[in-house]
Amino acid sequence: MIRRLSIGLVAILATAAFCGENDEPDIAMVPSSFTDLTAEIDLALDDDPEWIIAGSSRLLRQLEDGAAADLLITADAETMDRAIADGLVDSTLGVVARNRLVFAVAPDNPGGIAAVEDLGNADLFLGICAPEVPCGRLAATAVDALSVDVAADTEEPNVRALALKIARGELDGGLIYATDALAFSLDTVDDERLASFVTDYVAASVHGGTTGIPAFLRSDDGRALLESRGFIVP
Amino acid sequence: MPAALAVAILTIPLIGLLQRAPWSSIVERLTTDAVVDAVRVSLIVSVSAAIACVLVGLPLAWVMARSTRRGIAALRVIVLLPMVLPPVVGGTALLFALGRRGLFGEWLDRWFGITLPFTTTGAVVAATFVAMPFFVTTVESALRDAGPDLDEAAATLGAGPWATFVHVTLPSIRPAIGAGLALSWARALGEFGATITFAGSLGGRTRTLPVETFLALETDPESAIAISVLLLAISVAVLVLLRGRWLQR
Numbered sequence: 001m002i003r004r005l006s007i008g009l010v011a012i013l014a015t016a017a018f019c020g021e022n023d024e025p026d027i028a029m030v031p032s033s034f035t036d037l038t039a040e041i042d043l044a045l046d047d048d049p050e051w052i053i054a055g056s057s058r059l060l061r062q063l064e065d066g067a068a069a070d071l072l073i074t075a076d077a078e079t080m081d082r083a084i085a086d087g088l089v090d091s092t093l094g095v096v097a098r099n100r101l102v103f104a105v106a107p108d109n110p111g112g113i114a115a116v117e118d119l120g121n122a123d124l125f126l127g128i129c130a131p132e133v134p135c136g137r138l139a140a141t142a143v144d145a146l147s148v149d150v151a152a153d154t155e156e157p158n159v160r161a162l163a164l165k166i167a168r169g170e171l172d173g174g175l176i177y178a179t180d181a182l183a184f185s186l187d188t189v190d191d192e193r194l195a196s197f198v199t200d201y202v203a204a205s206v207h208g209g210t211t212g213i214p215a216f217l218r219s220d221d222g223r224a225l226l227e228s229r230g231f232i233v234p
Numbered sequence: 235m236p237a238a239l240a241v242a243i244l245t246i247p248l249i250g251l252l253q254r255a256p257w258s259s260i261v262e263r264l265t266t267d268a269v270v271d272a273v274r275v276s277l278i279v280s281v282s283a284a285i286a287c288v289l290v291g292l293p294l295a296w297v298m299a300r301s302t303r304r305g306i307a308a309l310r311v312i313v314l315l316p317m318v319l320p321p322v323v324g325g326t327a328l329l330f331a332l333g334r335r336g337l338f339g340e341w342l343d344r345w346f347g348i349t350l351p352f353t354t355t356g357a358v359v360a361a362t363f364v365a366m367p368f369f370v371t372t373v374e375s376a377l378r379d380a381g382p383d384l385d386e387a388a389a390t391l392g393a394g395p396w397a398t399f400v401h402v403t404l405p406s407i408r409p410a411i412g413a414g415l416a417l418s419w420a421r422a423l424g425e426f427g428a429t430i431t432f433a434g435s436l437g438g439r440t441r442t443l444p445v446e447t448f449l450a451l452e453t454d455p456e457s458a459i460a461i462s463v464l465l466l467a468i469s470v471a472v473l474v475l476l477r478g479r480w481l482q483r
Contacts, residue, residue: 157445
């Protein structure tokens, strides 16, 4: 019984290895905010890339641990700088998209949030991203520059989780990306002072790999797709 | 051989962790304000959750062990569910039920002004949710083993139900209560998914050691490993301590 099982196991492993060598799809590592783009990029490109979607720092850790990949896109330049310093990528392919920080409010704005200063209102339920992740770094930069107090009730490690809590009305508002506000159909505070806080999505080739993704994102179709999802095109 | 393999599966990750630990700087890494806050929050949350498990789990275990009603089988499934459910799913369920806009949470907010998400109490609720099955199943099986004979003998000798429970039943299952307490406390200490989903993450309020570890992994893996070693040490210490005190038969 055990022998038959192990023969079966060997057969399965051999098949898997064989298939892997035959196809070799491009592997693209992209940050969480690219989640909603992958299906449409798949449609636009002839060969479906394999997507690895995670927080930018986590993608770096996977590369460090020897993960196979052809392309890396990080959610901010700082994370890409770290990847370059650690020798994890070959050469950067420049900025492929930008994202803007917005003060999103819960449906029907129960907290009556009207300005960035409301971030300091301790009576409201407010959230930002943890300073360890790109959206939290951008939020910290913004509130520092605007000298706004922040009375956050939670510092989420994941911008999508934060957006969900705002969309559910558990939080009255929070600082998230424009793309996430759009994905969850959230209203945002109309405050021009936030508009200048933008993060760059930087692409880089990994292990000498090439993919059509950066070129597509810079094409007319790619730019239209990015804009329809709330990104700013460079 | 399979037994050796099992031991290997259990110990190899621990060896990997200890080997990567930044021993020379571990004291500095574990005495930062953020880590000290997380230790405090973790101890408050896990101990409160373990106490909550005893307060409501002990009566539940007694009902499950003694009752012969048909609904008990269904009840047992409900009790076991948090053990197999992904904690993130548990946290989402808690949010939909007890969140400010949740089914029951809305009443809590409107009638009593109680909001659970983003509070330490919320973290305790999340930890209790995942830890409860460990206490209830341990104590229930002990109650079942002990059987009703001793209780009935005490009742025959004139002891009331309460006196029987306190003086006869409880002493006979003391080791199981200790074991259940240790298991549920350890589960509460390690709790991550339900906590971050339901209670969020704020230093000094809801950021427990596992959440701190997860955040540290983003930018400072060395510190994350140091905290993991600390969690490991606390867990081993408590399990050894409990084994010495309560678990001997």
